[in-house]
Amino acid sequence: MIVLERMGRWALAYVTEMGRMLIFAVTSFAWLARPPFRGAQIIKQLHFIGYKSTFVVVLTAGFTGMVLALQGYYTLRKFGSEGLLGSAVALSMIRELGPVLAALMVTARAGSAITAEIGIMRITEQIDALDTMAVNPLQYLIAPKLVAGLIGVPLLVAIFDVVGIYGGHLVGVDLLGVNAGSYWNSIETAVEWKDIYGGILKSVSFGLIVSWVCCYKGFYTRMSAEGLGTATTEAVVLSSVLILVWDYFLTSVLL
């Protein structure tokens, strides 16, 4: 009986938390439609989530493309298919690695910072201050971050894909001697619109997951330094896990 009670309590708490998260996101998006419009806030957040994540995304993309080319080259050589290296790198990047790795990088760099920033604002009563000034915190603080995540992550994924493909070119063509024409031609032949569309769809949803989870965890942080630390850890872990789980479901639908 005790086990059943505990399971019931856990299930109820879990469902309640999910409901609260959903209401949080829906209410934030609803506030977007109401004036005043927060264009400047959205651009500021795009700068933070998008532009400031560019370096780490480019670095990760370059080395991911390079290692893919290295691994792919030695595998394909066994079958005499080195000419397909370009398509192997490009498809892996566009379909899977680009969206997933870029989103994980954004989670680590920007997501954790978002949770910490909002959490500190909660603890130091800055969010209460917004309320007392009749400025809705969801509209002023949260909605711009959600929009910036939706726009910023797909742009970063596009950069990730391009840099990754050039990284693969650097190793495959420039270092290992694969024919450049074969490399680019195999990409042109193999990559279809649905691959790019799938990548965009994934990156948009991952952008939403990162900004949503990280904002939520910061907004409802417990009022202590320890609580803020826990919230930041939970935000990064939950975002990362949700990205991987959602990636599987989306892939199984898109394939």
Place this chain on the structure above:
Amino acid sequence: MLKLVEVTKTLGGQPVLQGIDLTVPEGKLTTIIGRSGGGKSVLLKHMIGLLQPDSGQVWVDDVEISKLRGRALNDVRKRFAMLFQGAALFDSLTVFENVAFPLRERLRMKGPEVTVRVDEKLEQVGLAGMGHKFPAELSGGMRKRAGLARALVMQPEIMLFDEPTTGLDPLMAKSIHDLILNMQRKFGFTAVMVSHEIPEIFGISDYVAMLNRGKIAAMAEPAEFQRTTDPEIREFISVGGTVSLAQAVPTT
């Protein structure tokens, strides 16, 4: 008029407010005293709708705000301003931007008009020329002054002060009290202040109320309040230093 009727609130399984009945006199400075952790800040947050009571009512004139949400609640809040314990300045904005924030966000005010209003308020609180600084560059007293300027810039009808002098030295605490009193007298807003500063609050308040065991144990004008026969209140204000136990005995 601000009025609380039978307000109760339990936080974390602990009853904090257990039937608060309080009517705040209009245009006066009312100070709420009480033990640390006794629910004074919680009470203040109910007045502005930051917390909702488990039961009871909070009236602002003829509007009962405890059930209000969203735009309706914001409309009522436009009549309020609040100075938080830590000032709650936005640390990513300068002092000027902090004070300008409600003007820009709520009134959609722009340009020189904002500069004039902000500079005027900064001067009134003694922070002229400090607008370019960030909150982290200010002392505790200066942060409180900046918070006060931000609260006053919208010319509120009702001002709430949550322990405005906590953590300040006695001289700085006195200057903040003087500033609050001067502003209240000058603008005539209804003020509710939560404070531990005994005896100073008796010199500046129009009314003093004591929160004890989740209820308003007493409320009166300072002179009458100090003549109370309630032993708990007498002990509280005596330890605070305002009167000795002998003095606190009523002279009837």
